[in-house]
Amino acid sequence: MTVIPEPSPIPLPAPPGLLSILLYLTFLLHLIPMNLTVAGLFYLVLSEARRSDDPIAHWVRSYLPASTALTITTGVAPLLFVQVLYGRLFFTATVLMAWSWFSVIPFLLIGYAVLYYYLNRRQDLRSPWLAPAISLVLFLYVAFLFANVTTLMSSPSKWLTVYRSDPSGWNLNLDDPTLIPRSLHLIFGALAVFGLVTAVYGATFVSSDADRVRSFVSIGSRWFVTFTLLNFVIGPLFLFAHPREIGIRFLGTDAEGTGLLIVSVLAALGAVFLTFSFQRSRSKKVLMAAGALLTVTLIAMGRIRFLVRQWMIGWHAPNVTVTEIPAQPDWIFFSIFVIALAIGLVTVLWVVHYWFRSVAEEVPR
């Protein structure tokens, strides 16, 4: 008897393929505010520790309330689709590490509250680096717990041993060789994305003062290049931490896996190259092109993530095809969702448009 739970007697409300697409798209959406929040906090800790009230720190403080709120909000949707598509794996993994998983909630709450405390009381704080550091550590721990659940849910052959070793729910998935490189890869990725966004933001929106523009662009580019190059070290470690059969699929034995890896590596290298060449040309378009290439990397990496999960599950439980569960599509409610999404996005754009217009009116260029 396999340990993987039976499919729910209630069929899936949409074909698994559609759910995978929704999962993928909403996860990509989640990446943007998540990267800006984590890396922005990291930047603030460094900047506050140096007591330098630089314009980037100021900018980070201005967007953090929104990016943190959006990280949580946009995180809900991919989690919803994961739970439907991979519920049998996901619920099992979370119950195995129940207390740790439950602790996400208080950690998030405290990290969020400390962040607001810092933003509102910054002037009165004796060590202003401490509050963002607390938020950062708590948020990183939350990310680490997600990495634990994600790896544990893809390792069904371990579950029974894990459950029996501690049925009270304090387990983590620490013996997974991919856990640390995976976490580092994501964190460095976030810092790199933050770097390029900072540079692009500086070159595009901060046009009132040449010194400010320079600091956004030079610091942002430096962060982007440094952390992307670091990821060129961590990435292979992450890849080879997987079982050999899976690792080699990205190195030639599987066309899609290999193609995606080549595309994402080349795009990242191209973005690094363009960022360097910006130092000479000073053309805004070059930075924008670097941003576009980084987006290609993120899109390809998102798909790689999906492949790794499928292959890992297949490696652990060869006879179970998790996504082939009975589906009875519910097109009416799906259409309602799509229409609501369209109306919702238009509304959000409308609100945000007025917000930026008011900001533009306030800051003379």
Place this chain on the structure above:
Amino acid sequence: MNFPIWEVPIIGGGMLIGLVAIPHTFIAHLAIGGGLFLPLTELMAYRRQDHALLHFLRTATRTFVLVVLVGGAVTGVGIWWTIALVHPSATSSLLHIFLFVWATEWVAFLVEIVSALVYYYGWDRLRPDIHLRVGFIYFISAWLSLFLINGILTFMLTTGRWVETRSVWHAFFNPSMMPSLFLRTMITLALAGIFVLIKAGGVTDSGLRHRIIRWAGLWLMIPAVLMPPGLLIYLSTLPPSARHLALGGPAPVLLVLVATSIVLSALIFGFSYWGAYKRPHLFSPPLAFLVATLAFLTTGMTEWVREAIRKPYVIYGYMFSNGLTIDQARRWQGQSLVSKAKFTLAPTKPTNDDLGTEIFRLQCSSCHTLSGYNGLLPLIYGWDQEMIRAALNRLHRLRGFMPPFVGSEDEKEALVHWLWKQSATFPGPPLHNP
């Protein structure tokens, strides 16, 4: 029996859900009522050119948005986390039925968060008419979020025709959906009033303070009048057995909770009419906090009752609280439960005690602890094995809120013996032999 079991010590899984859900319910309802109060009062203030009132609204927005964004969003996600850990099978079923309702709710949530942020940071920045529009967008999206979640929540208690048709329409527009939506909308107004009563305490200009207190008092009057008939309609839509439970039936403590929450509600509305509305000059911050505490207790009790009267089900008429569906319970009658479970702790050749512990984990632990909250040992204290066996044999007929025992005769015997052995260690009052 699909998933591993998480035993929450001392307080049990149900209480843990309550500890997360009750604060969330309180904040989430406030988030909606406040979302109407702020732009509506802002509109009023613009029309009357009341700058002092506008200033008050600006400071109130800050607290409001902080509570809603930080507390509301995270505890909301927290409920989802907790129910999935305690009731993975039920959560999975609900997700399969309502996936796109939930996804639509997520859209409303997204709009709600973005507009809340822009409304807050947009004071003095956006043109008044735009600012107002953003405020109303916030309210509409927040209420839509309630509309959608309420359908899922009420479904768990009144599954209605879904049990036969399996139609999502029948599931969503279930019998108690509309009355519950009405009641909850009223609660949002009342909580907004209470929130403003508290915030008004910080206003130094006494004229303004009295005006705000009177206006907030009015927000409590409307629910005071409309909620009692709404409650009666709601009760009439409940399954008879659930109504029976709510009105005392086999668990008198529930009737006490229902009665207390009615008395507390009456007190809240009494304070707000004779206090806030009639004598705003006498209405002090401590009184506002008292009203807020009463409201929090009422929220807690009513949500608790709603959860309790759903027993023995987690999804009424479909799945029992321990995750077994009615169908499974019927099919597996007399068969070994441990052999059906994917995750067991018992070794291949279990002792009687291993088996007893296992059956307790699988079948009882989602609601009961051993000697903590809703503990079994106090319930069977002084019973001999014969009594425990007799109870297990007719569990579902005993008092109406227990599911049937599922498992083989050996497993039942193991549980009887194990419970009896455990109960001997329970320090209860002295027993008298006749």
